[in-house]
Amino acid sequence: MLKVDSVQLDFGGRKILQSVYIDCKAGEVIGLLGRNGCGKSSLLKIIFGTLTPNYKYVSIDDEFIAKGYLDNKIAYLPQHNYLPQNMVINQLAPMLVDPLAWDEFSSYPLYQEHQHKKPRDLSGGELRKLETLMILYSKANYILLDEPFTHVSPIQAEDIKAIIRKRSPYKGFIITDHQYQNILEISDKIILINNGATRLIENREELVTYGYLSGN
Numbered sequence: 001m002l003k004v005d006s007v008q009l010d011f012g013g014r015k016i017l018q019s020v021y022i023d024c025k026a027g028e029v030i031g032l033l034g035r036n037g038c039g040k041s042s043l044l045k046i047i048f049g050t051l052t053p054n055y056k057y058v059s060i061d062d063e064f065i066a067k068g069y070l071d072n073k074i075a076y077l078p079q080h081n082y083l084p085q086n087m088v089i090n091q092l093a094p095m096l097v098d099p100l101a102w103d104e105f106s107s108y109p110l111y112q113e114h115q116h117k118k119p120r121d122l123s124g125g126e127l128r129k130l131e132t133l134m135i136l137y138s139k140a141n142y143i144l145l146d147e148p149f150t151h152v153s154p155i156q157a158e159d160i161k162a163i164i165r166k167r168s169p170y171k172g173f174i175i176t177d178h179q180y181q182n183i184l185e186i187s188d189k190i191i192l193i194n195n196g197a198t199r200l201i202e203n204r205e206e207l208v209t210y211g212y213l214s215g216n
């Protein structure tokens with residue numbers, strides 16, 4: 001199990017995160033919601049290990065993890081494009097994709113069609129979906145996705161959800177996106193960040209109570 005506890009983060013004296021608890025088992029999809037600027041991306045970077053907060057406790061199976069990106073334990077789709085622009089996709093993909101999942105990954109039409117191109121030659125949505133696919137098919141046991149649905153069309157979002165479902169028996173997921181309908185649909189548990197604290201959401205009305213949805 002991946003556990004995240006006691007995260008304290010401030011920027012320039014402004015408290016961003018102060019009371020965070022998330023646990024995520026293999027086979028579980030956690031949806032992370034919250035208003036703009038509440039600290040969702042920062043929290044994913046802290047779990048992955050690329051942002052150092054004032055304090056954190058992140059563990060996998062009770063073993064403290066300082067840098068989640070080491071040893072392929074945790075993979076992370078950042079909010080912005082991450083693939084180097086000047087390498088060809090069929091050189092990049094084998095570096096990220098689990099060799100045991102290669103046949104399935106490489107059979108996707110998106111990969112087949114664009115594998116000889118460079119990331120800069122794909123449309124925004126094509127690139128986002130390909131980047132997401134590479135993370136979903138990575139070796140990591142825990143996958144963090146920051147806005148996988150934001151730049152893709154509804155039908156592509158359906159496809160990504162289907163792939164998450166296909167991969168989720170083996171992996172734990174923490175996913176954030178402002179397309180909250182997709183998040184509600186795919187997640188086993190919803191966590192809201194509100195005033196720097198994580199809250200387990202039991203029903204949709206609580207999203208209104210905590211000021212995430214308007215209630216209209």
Ligand SMILES: Nc1ncnc2c1ncn2[C@@H]1O[C@H](COP(=O)(O)OP(=O)(O)OP(=O)(O)O)[C@@H](O)[C@H]1O
Pocket residue numbers: 011012016034035036037038039040041042043
């Ligand atoms: N490097 C930084 N230096 C100073 N402030 C920062 C830095 N990174 C983020 N912040 C601030 O910390 C807060 C949390 O940012 P973060 O990107 O984690 O929010 P978010 O919940 O992902 O927002 P959004 O939904 O808009 O993407 C914001 O107020 C942001 O301006």
